[in-house]
Amino acid sequence: MEKVVNGFSPKLFILPLLIIALILSACGKTEKTQSDAKAGGGTSKDGKTSISMALPSNNASYLPVFVAEKNKLFEKNNLEVSTTRVQGGVIALRGLQTNEFQIISSLPESVINGIASGANIKLIGTLDDQSxxxxxxxxxxxxxxxxxxxxxxxxxxxxxxxIQLRWWLQNNGLEPDKDVRIVEAGENPTRLQALVTGQAKLTILSQPTDLKAEAAGMHQLSIMSDDLKTYNHNMLIANGEFLKENPEAAKGFMAAIAEATEYAKKPENKEEMVQIIMEKLEMNQEDAEKSFDFVLPALADKGKANTEGLEWAVETTKEAGMLTGEVTIEELYDDSYISD
Structure with a gap:
């Protein structure tokens, strides 16, 4: 087990940047892609089960989803899947609980607390098994x-x-809220803006914002996966009622993700994968290749989650004071929708 964060004492700070406020206000919209599938896990006229999926960001980690769409692997498994871009995991989780979305991708920590509090949702897999x-x-x-x-x-x-940022700080000898002052700056773009404008000296970023950070003269001090050996980043979470009423659809979804992941990992398909990333994320080829090379080692075989990573997330969420109840890995995660 990795070191566990102790003594969290989260404080609320607001970064007084007008540009951040403007960017955040511009990011409140949702963006739908793919088909006009019905919400609620219903059945379409051609007999396919519809699934509405929320993605809380837009990056190359979603490559298995992109491949499944492009290669019609969802349709192969008798599904109609639409994806909606939402602003952050909190909105995605809220929509999952109301069945606006049947499946979402999210970091595990907020989901852990939701399940511990009685939310009828379940982790069924992951897109990647590293931070x-x-x-x-x-x-x-x-x-x-x-x-x-x-x-x-x-x-x-x-x-x-x-939680991951605070863990990294303490793992590197810095006491959060004591040795460093932590301010809230929002999503990836506004966290980067805090560095560029000199409002902060460090932040935590995912791709492709990391490439923008390098272009802006920032430098990478650490890759989280080098320190945090067990984690599941973009987990797949399903609505409980949807799972109860449509277990075969959930299995079909995971089968499509598994096949897409296997396809993405084949060396002979790299050029095609880079092209997909370029199209989906509107990247140039050089940046798309960098993103692909970064994401590739983390793609989880068959979408299966790392249980040690789940245990880490539970423990650190508890230490951060965010976990209000007790929860077991069995209550959190059901891998029965993943085929052997």
Whole structure:
């Protein structure tokens, strides 16, 4: 087991940047793609089960979903899947609980607390079994000790991004809210903006924002997966009623993800994968290749979650004071929808 964060004392700070407010307000929209499938796990006229899926960000980690769409693997498994881009995991989780979405992708921490509190949802798999975050700093920061007395930008106090950041700080000898001051700066783009404008010295970023950080003169201090060996980043979570009423559809969804992942990992398909990333994320070829190379080792075979990573998430969520009840791995995760 990796080191566990102790003594969290989260404090709320708001980053006073007008540009951040403007960017955040512009990001409140949702963006639908794919078919006009019905919400609620209903059956379409051609007999396919409809699934509405929420994606809380837009990055290359969703490559298995992109491949399943392009290669019609959902249709192969008698499904009509539509994807909706939402602003953050909290909105995705809210829609999952109301059955607006039948499946979402999210960091596990908020889901863990939801299940512990009685939410009728279930983890059924993952897209990747490593953390997809990296630690970025301004050019004057060379080592973790240089951060003492400085400001660090997080997403939102207590969410999965924040928990991982605080764990990294303490794992590198820095006491959160004591050795460093932690401010809330929102999603990836606004966290990067906090560094660029000098409001913070360090933040935690996922791709493709990491490439923008490098272009802006920031440098990578650490790759989270080098320190955090067990984690599941973009987990797949399903509505409980949907699972109860449509178990075969859930199995079909995971079968499509498994086949798409296997396809994406084949060396002979790399050029095609890079092209998909370029189209989906509107990237140039060089950046798409970098994103693909970063994501590829983390893609989870058959979409199966790392149970040690789930245990880590439970323990750190508890230490952060965000877990209000007790929960077991069996209550959280059901891998019966994944075929052997």
């Amino acid at each position: 997809m975050y990296s630690i970025y700093v301004t050019s004057d920061i060379k080592k973790p000790e240089d951060l003492k007395g400085q400001v660090v930008a997080t997403n939102r106090t207590g969410n999965g991004t924040d």
